[in-house]
Amino acid sequence: MKTISLGSTGLSVSAVCLGCMSFGSDQWRSWVLNEPESMHLLGRALDGGINFFDTANVYSGGMSERTLGKFLKGAVARDKVVVSTKAFYETADRPDRTGLGHENVIGSLESSLKRLGMDYVDIYQVHRWDDHTPIDETMQALADVVKSGKARFAGASNMRTWHLATAQLAAQRIGFRGFASMQHHYNLLYREDERDLIPFCHDQGVGLMCWSPMARGRLARGPTNTSTARAAIDDVADTLYGTAHDPILNDLAAVASGRGLSPAQISLAWIMSKGIVPVVGITKDRHIDDALAAAKLALPAHDIKQLEQSYTPRALSELPWNAKNQTNPTDLAAKLATPSP
Numbered sequence: 001m002k003t004i005s006l007g008s009t010g011l012s013v014s015a016v017c018l019g020c021m022s023f024g025s026d027q028w029r030s031w032v033l034n035e036p037e038s039m040h041l042l043g044r045a046l047d048g049g050i051n052f053f054d055t056a057n058v059y060s061g062g063m064s065e066r067t068l069g070k071f072l073k074g075a076v077a078r079d080k081v082v083v084s085t086k087a088f089y090e091t092a093d094r095p096d097r098t099g100l101g102h103e104n105v106i107g108s109l110e111s112s113l114k115r116l117g118m119d120y121v122d123i124y125q126v127h128r129w130d131d132h133t134p135i136d137e138t139m140q141a142l143a144d145v146v147k148s149g150k151a152r153f154a155g156a157s158n159m160r161t162w163h164l165a166t167a168q169l170a171a172q173r174i175g176f177r178g179f180a181s182m183q184h185h186y187n188l189l190y191r192e193d194e195r196d197l198i199p200f201c202h203d204q205g206v207g208l209m210c211w212s213p214m215a216r217g218r219l220a221r222g223p224t225n226t227s228t229a230r231a232a233i234d235d236v237a238d239t240l241y242g243t244a245h246d247p248i249l250n251d252l253a254a255v256a257s258g259r260g261l262s263p264a265q266i267s268l269a270w271i272m273s274k275g276i277v278p279v280v281g282i283t284k285d286r287h288i289d290d291a292l293a294a295a296k297l298a299l300p301a302h303d304i305k306q307l308e309q310s311y312t313p314r315a316l317s318e319l320p321w322n323a324k325n326q327t328n329p330t331d332l333a334a335k336l337a338t339p340s341p
Contacts, residue, residue, distance in 0.1 A: 024060025
């Protein structure tokens with residue numbers, strides 16, 4: 001697995017980041033893997049050279065962090081991996097606490113570190129923009145956690161360019177470097193951030209990583225759009241990406257067929273050609289196989305042109321304010337209170 005430097009952080013990360021949203025508890029969402037299956041795939045990823053792992057406090061109500069921490073503790077030295085987590089939403093052990101106020105930024109990190117079983121995370125990300133908290137308060141809180149050593153860098157996610165610029169100016173006022181990375185929504189079916197956010201981040205040395213590189217599996221399935229466990233209950237994909245018969249899927253299938261590769265491999269290789277680290281969610285062995293294979297690919301210019309030729313603008317995507325709008329409402333508090341040994 002090749003490694004790259006993430007922006008100007010100095011962090012050497014694998015070209016693929018393993019997204020851990022699919023690890024934790026199927027009581028959170030039906031397609032999420034429980035611990036045994038999660039441990040197997042985490043092992044496959046680590047053995048394949050992936051050293052970059054991304055999770056969030058809200059994933060499986062914190063059980064994703066527990067699973068990741070348990071795996072890493074028994075598998076690899078802490079300084080050999082890069083771990084990022086996120087805060088904004090409430091969790092079972094911090095009910096009714098949402099947003100990026102100072103207390104929630106600090107308290108959420110303390111809870112995440114406890115679940116991960118770690119003294120620090122490499123990147124502590126805010127999960128989305130907070131319209132109700134002054135940005136100066138948020139940046140001061142992030143500066144405090146970095147100064148404490150409990151996070152090496154602060155990371156942003158799901159922001160517009162003006163959000164990021166405003167935050168960086170607020171950080172500048174207190175002598176803080178601000179956000180060192182941005183995790184944004186990007187794939188062949190959603191390229192709106194090419195207008196401003198991506199060039200701004202490249203210019204400012206902000207490392208880029210993207211979520212949903214497979215467009216909720218639609219790119220991996222191709223024009224046939226074969227259903228999966230997640231697709232069967234997903235009521236968001238059509239809103240984000242339009243018709244399931246988008247001509248981009250035909251272009252992708254043609255490029256993949258011409259090279260004897262899978263659509264997933266081509267889709268991920270295209271993202272990496274942009275200097276962006278895809279955050280790949282996996283639930284099957286073949287998903288990790290595709291990610292590892294994609295990291296070895298270099299797409300020629302004519303393939304990139306074909307993949308991009310049919311794109312049409314989309315409505316801007318945004319995460320909801322309340323995570324209950326996008327999750328199974330099953331209460332995981334009891335499981336969190338008695339975690340597995």
